[in-house]
Amino acid sequence: MKNASEKIVFTGSGIVCGAGATVSDVWNVLESGETAIGPYSKWDGENWPVKVAAEVKESNRDLVSDRKLHKTISRTDMFGIYAAEQAIADSAVLAYRDGLPEEEQDGFNDRTGLIVGSGGGNYTSNYDYLPLITEAKESLHAFGKELSNQVTPMWLLKNLPNNVLCHVGIRGQLKGTNACITNQCASGIMAVAESASAIWNGEADRIVAAGHDAPFEPEMVYYYHKLGLMSSRAPKPFDRERSGTVFGEGAASVVLEREEEAKERGAGIIGEFLGFGCCSEATGILDLRPDGDGVQRAIEQALNDAELSPSEIGMICAHGNGTPASDLTEAIGIREVFGEAIPPVTGFKWAYGHLIGASGIADLVMTLEALKRQMLPGIATLGEVDPVLGDFPVSNGVSQPKSRNALVICRGFGGMNVVLAVRV
């Protein structure tokens, strides 16, 4: 799957979520054991069955200083632009470009890619049409006639799923290979996997990968709750009393490049991308296979791609969304690969909620931080591990990774399972 002679490294990272707007802020929350999930402010939750979420606290102006953009993009896009530009700044890759002779800069831009995983859209964006429906009094003819008087001409552009791709691209002149992945929960983590693949394939020398989403909105909460997927308090992954997940929102980003070039330009190296696995369980939109088949195969693919044996893995950042079925089948899949020698497992959704399209890439950024610090934050909300899972190595306290290699697992609708193997 890859050209083993060429190492791909992470040279920058960025994150924004309910737990903070820098990697170290979010780390502090993970380490403290105090969840960032709490009462929300987006609407009045008093009558709602779910009254908590992990909202991003930063205002649009905190996230994107260019106020012209505020009118033409959505809040989820602000998260994505902020995290991507944080990762770019952290990597100093564009500062390096700007120091190159001018005649080399165009070529550098053409070899710099950008791959974004996007949540794909929000229900609330369509609510811009609601006053028009009132005005039109049930008549579609009147709806069409009054359209331009009621709704902003920029409506479509404000809601394009690929806005972060477009605007980070324009702002940084990243003109190389690109994609916008709309694969629900797997979107952000797939952006990282596709970025590494594209560099290995010679399509680009460096790629900014980002994932962003803002799933926390009334209709999402309503339907997730109706489907039995929501908890009314911070989720308790792998706990016998787990009852569902809670939404977060935000974005995360990493910069990937060839190790050789990163070293040449004196970049700080955060970690190494080793390989990935990706598969579908072919179970439709919501269903999961009871045997953990997709989790197992995605882990095996990632280990194979990374040329690692299970015993070399020092920790696993699980998807652990806190729903009964997902956590159970995830644990089964992990056990199928590791047998009784499962490395320490953790997950971070108890702290910053489920970021859906950004969840996997946020978990990656924090896993790299955990490896760097050689410290594994536990699942602070964990009371008693579900006995059905057997001897499953999760805890509510801090532990230590067994090695410098980690797996990050991400699962999503569509029976998706994606696993990354990384090293610090």
Next chain:
Amino acid sequence: MASKEKRRIAVTGIGMVTPVGNTTEETWDALRAGKSGADQIASFDASGFSTMIGAEVKGFDREAAVPDKKLLKFASRSHAFALAAAAEALADAGIAPTEEDSHRWGLTVGAGMMSVAYDDLKVIHDYATDENGYFDADGILNPDFPGNPVNFCRWQSNAGLGLLTKQFGIRGYATSVHTACASGGQAIGSALKAMRRGQCDRMLAGGFDSMLNPIGISGFCLLGALSTDNDNPAGASRPFDKTRNGFVLGEGAGFLVLEDWDKARERGANIYAELAGDGNSLSCYRITDSPPDGNGPIQAIHQALGDAGVSVEEIDYINAHGTSTQMNDRSECAAMKAVFPDRIHDEIRVSSTKSSMGHLIAAAGAVEAAVCCLAIRDSMAPINANYGEPDPDCDVNLVVGEAKPGRIRAALSNSLGFGGSNSSLVFRNPEEVPA
């Protein structure tokens, strides 16, 4: 990079549901004849909109196309197109995932953006707005609120992926992309890359979309991107014509079956073409406008040719993005002229089949990739319909009047999206592939 080292990928199946036909051959016949799929919009009352015309899929029987009733319940209009086109592609290829090899089959799709059906939004309106029509969240907690989780599932960004993998039992690599009008092309490019790196042996790759509904068309009307030639629907999409004034919104789906070349040969499959190269760039110019000098699309075309190991001398047909907007067509011509300065004016045949089908948005690149394969098979370039008045900026060798016969050694398909993503794909005639 030497192309001979790359794993060779064959196109062995094609499926299409388009405004000019509900099957591949029906669509292809119409494109060769330059028949228009545009008309007054029939599926809803569009009489109040600035654009009242569109290229709708006609006479499509959902129930017949998707036999699995449970799956059909979850399928939006565009998902049903996708399931039908994918089934046709697999039947055409004469192969499908089995219990033994389903984990080696993959799927990539270019999926349309999440846009809620007017009727679903009307329900929100009726339960959850104040007297001025402003949203009031508590309204959806009303016990009578008919919110249905099936509708919710339908609008998830990878719902199409979930339905397709289930319908055909695809258990390998699967992804869904959305780069606006470049989505379909990028999906096929992503499939090529996944196969080359050994992640799959066979893949289903394509795109699907339907924005021909009140909310979908509103976004484009507000932007002023659509042709308003409401009294002349069949002539409204006229790519590269000097009087062009916007695109005609279409809908549909297109899928290809991709296979490892040697595996396809071994089983005696009919090979339409080699999917030989993919190019992919970001214009970084403006969100809706294309760069006037073609900077962006130029890089994508060069990359695709380089990836394919095909020279500028070998391209005999270009299926242009050609939306029929002033900016796009001018920018794309600038790019084609920059890459093929010596051959674009008289040797390379160029057409935009959006002149017949309209613009299928996220499905466009996939359907047009399929058109390139058919053009290679039949040595026939389809028509750039409705062309009348030349535009000096668009002085390329357009296929005008009737389809133009002639062998095609290699074909190029361009897709240029809102947001600046450019996708170019190169297909090689199987007779040009060294044995």
